[in-house]
Amino acid sequence: MKIRTTHRECKVQERALLILDQDFYLVGEPINLFALTYDAALQIPIDLSSVLYVELYNQDNRVVSAKKYQLKRGEMVNRLTIPKDLQTGYYYIRAYTNYMKNFGAEAFSTQRIRIVNPFRIGTPWLDDELQPDTYPKGMGANTGVSSLNQPAGVNGSAVKNDEKQIIPVHADYIKPDSGLNISAHFERKSVHPGDSIALHITSAVNDSIQFLIAINVAVPVRAQSLQGRIVKAMALDREQVVNGKVWAKGDTGLVNKQMLHLPTLTPIPIVNHEIRYLPEIGCDIVTGCISGKNSRDEIANKSVYLSFVDSVSWVNRCQTDNSGQFVCKLPLSYQGNDLVINVIDTTVNYVVKIDDEFYPDFLKVEKEYYYPDSTLKENIETRMVNLQINDAFSAGLKRVPQTRPNVRFYGFPENEYIFRKYVDLPNLSEFVFELVPEVKAVKVGNHVSFRVHNIESAEDGEPLVLFDGVPFPSDCNLGNIPCKKVESLCVVTSKFFWGANAYDGIIDITSTEKRLNLVEAPNNSARVSFDPVITRRGGGSYSSAVPQYLTDIYFDKVCSFAGVADLKIRLPQNQGNCTLQIYGYTKDGRWGMVTLPNAVSITRSPVQL
Missing domain, CATH: 2.170.130 (Ferric Hydroxamate Uptake Protein; Chain A, domain 1)
Structure with a gap:
């Protein structure tokens, strides 16, 4: 049955809010991610999709890292490791669900981040003598550090269409509520490396509230705070007129239902596409097609089997439609990297193809140069040491692979x-x-x-x-x-x-x-490399006896039932000042933030002779 509903008639306006622990990284460091899906019209969190797609790409729209993560109750806390071979520059990270593909890349949650490769020889960013006139014409040491708006709330550059016209942009985000009044403090201001320290969080809400907590060592002073990024993403980037009412630049009072129908300032045609991408509710949807080598070959109502090469059998079966297209639902817990799609029909030779699960289109952006200035030198050197020591200590540690259930698709054998x-x-x-x-x-x-x-x-x-x-x-x-x-x-x-x-x-x-x-793969089959959905928190398992040198000390979500939360955090072995950022939200769509720079200092005690 074909779905004829268009994306403008669809009642559920699913969007994703993507929050990172910072916006400045070195190659090899993990990007800590938090994602929340919500209804842009109702401004409340929703639990619809079960899979979140996250892509890290450069200014040429070349994806350098991509993963799929499981959404549990509409939320996800995980990490994406930055490849070590990247060049220094601006990069973009975006998050979306399969259902959000119906609305185009403008609906995705996208953020711009800065990535530095300190191990590449010949880059000028550690040069204390670097002068402003060494930058390309029109660029300076701080060019691109301040954030601009982009569709779906991004601190990025101006977006242009094929005619080089700037596209008017706006963001769909949950409205902030200052009434939450979130506050936090550590039990001590100064601690030693490896100590455990208690964090106390309070709010004015005597109800269930979720806290997202990010603690970092040596966060750049110029790095925009988590609160600033979200508030900036919510604000209108220019004056808008909706239904005869003027909304000023920077105004956050325009509700999302109206924002979804904002007029564009340039004559960009709008096409009412049919809903092609279904919401992935409790599964991972894979699509593809089969075709015969002869035009007369029958391709309708053929059984297609999808399975992963492994010791635990889990085979999914679906049927093709009249055009040879198939849609198959894969369970989240039985996925692997080696996928086989085959048609068990020996009478005809078929060609089997699978569609790319990641969205192919990207926003057009103006390219920018990025040269970190000399004020970041100490920060970069500290984090370089953290990376090198952590790599040395963790090289021999065994990482726990993602496990799969033992039960097979047919149950247990006799x-x-x-x-x-x-x-x-x-x-x-x-x-x-x-x-x-x-x-x-x-x-x-x-x-x-x-x-x-x-x-x-x-x-x-x-x-x-x-x-x-x-x-x-x-x-x-x-x-x-x-x-x-x-x-x-x-x-x-x-x-x-x-x-x-x-x-x-x-x-x-x-x-x-x-x-x-x-054995040879069966006839009428295709064997492809597959990106499995990550169902558990990344990072591997480490022994508590191994010293850790981390820039991202803590990043996780804490649930509270009365607006108060207490937790104990073990600190790493490195030194530095820690910045604390807390994002709190409720299920009815209210949220608030607090940022405490230099909330705690990690210092070594003097050695007594």
């Missing part, structure tokens, strides 16, 4: 054979013949296929065959695989009904390497 527990046999067909009574090996020449003794049928039926988590035709040749390269074989003897198909049992084989490299 019998499971672990090959290392049995005598070593030459190949899989011999193992089945000697040790697996519920499976029969059928040999025709050098071709060996398997059948299951179905308990509900007198005859041996065709099973669903899986190898390293990928479905294969029942007559595939797997019998000659050496047993020493097989880890396990799972069998289900009862009938398995899957959509319109019925299988006489299941044979699930897992190799020791789990890479699908022992």
Whole structure:
């Protein structure tokens, strides 16, 4: 069924609010992210989409890092690591959901950040003698440091269309409420490296309130505060007239429902696109198409199977429409990096393609040069030391990979054979013949296929065959695989009904390497690299005995039920002054902020001789 609703008729105006812990980073540092989805018309947080797309890209609109994160109850706290090979300059980071793609890149939450590569030889930003006349014409040491508005609230440069005309911009953000009156203080003003310190937060709201807390060492003095970025993003960048009422530049009183219908100052045509992108509610939606090598080949109502190469089988099935397009919902917890899409139809040769999940269009921006001035030298050198020491200490630490549930898409097998527990046999067909009574090996020449003794049928039926988590035709040749390269074989003897198909049992084989490299991929299939949804907080696991040197000391969300929160924070081993920023919000759309520069000082105690 086609959805004919246009994006202007859609009732839910989903938007994403993206908050970073700062706007100045070195290569190799993590960008701490907080995201909140909300309805731009009602100005309240909403829980609609389950996947958030985050991209870091340069001024040429080339993506340098991209991830997908799970949204839980409309919120996400995670991190995105900056690649170490980037050049110094301005970069942009944007966040959006699959549903927000219907509204275009203007609706995405986008921010401009500064990234410095201090390890690249020949850059002038650490030169104390650098004079203003060494910058390109029209540029200065502070050019681009002050923020300008951009669609969806960005501190960025002017956006222009193809005719080089500046596009009028505005932002859709939750209205601030000074009545929250958030305040905070540490139990001590001066502490030693490695100490634990208590933080006390209060507000004027005697109700449930969420606090986002960011603590950084050596944050640049000129870096715009978190509060300043959001307030600036909410303000109108020029005088606007809506329904006969004049709204002054900088006014935050214009409600989002009216802002969604602001007239443009340039004659840019507006197209009412159909809703193409569905909201990803509790799943990750993947789209693609199949095409036949002959124009007469049938492409409608074909079963398409999507699976990840792994030891835990989880296969998703969908049907193509009349044009060969398919839409498949993938669970968030079973994803991997190696995705196989195949059509189990041996009568026709098909070409299988998958659509890029990330949005291809970007806002047009004017390129700017960025040369950090000499006042940042001490800050950069301190953070360089933090990066180098942290890399040295964390090199040998084991990072915990993202885990997947043990249950398979068909449930649990009736019998499971672990090959290392049995005598070593030459190949899989011999193992089945000697040790697996519920499976029969059928040999025709050098071709060996398997059948299951179905308990509900007198005859041996065709099973669903899986190898390293990928479905294969029942007559595939797997019998000659050496047993020493097989880890396990799972069998289900009862009938398995899957959509319109019925299988006489299941044979699930897992190799020791789990890479699908022992057999050829099935016909009519495509094997692609996939970006799995990150379902847990990044950063790996570290031993408490290992000293840490961090610029981002703390970044997390704390829930409070009475407007008060207390927490204990362990400090790293490095020294410096810490800046504290707290963003508090309620479920009815009110929020407030507090920024405390030099809230606590980390200093080493003098050594007594």
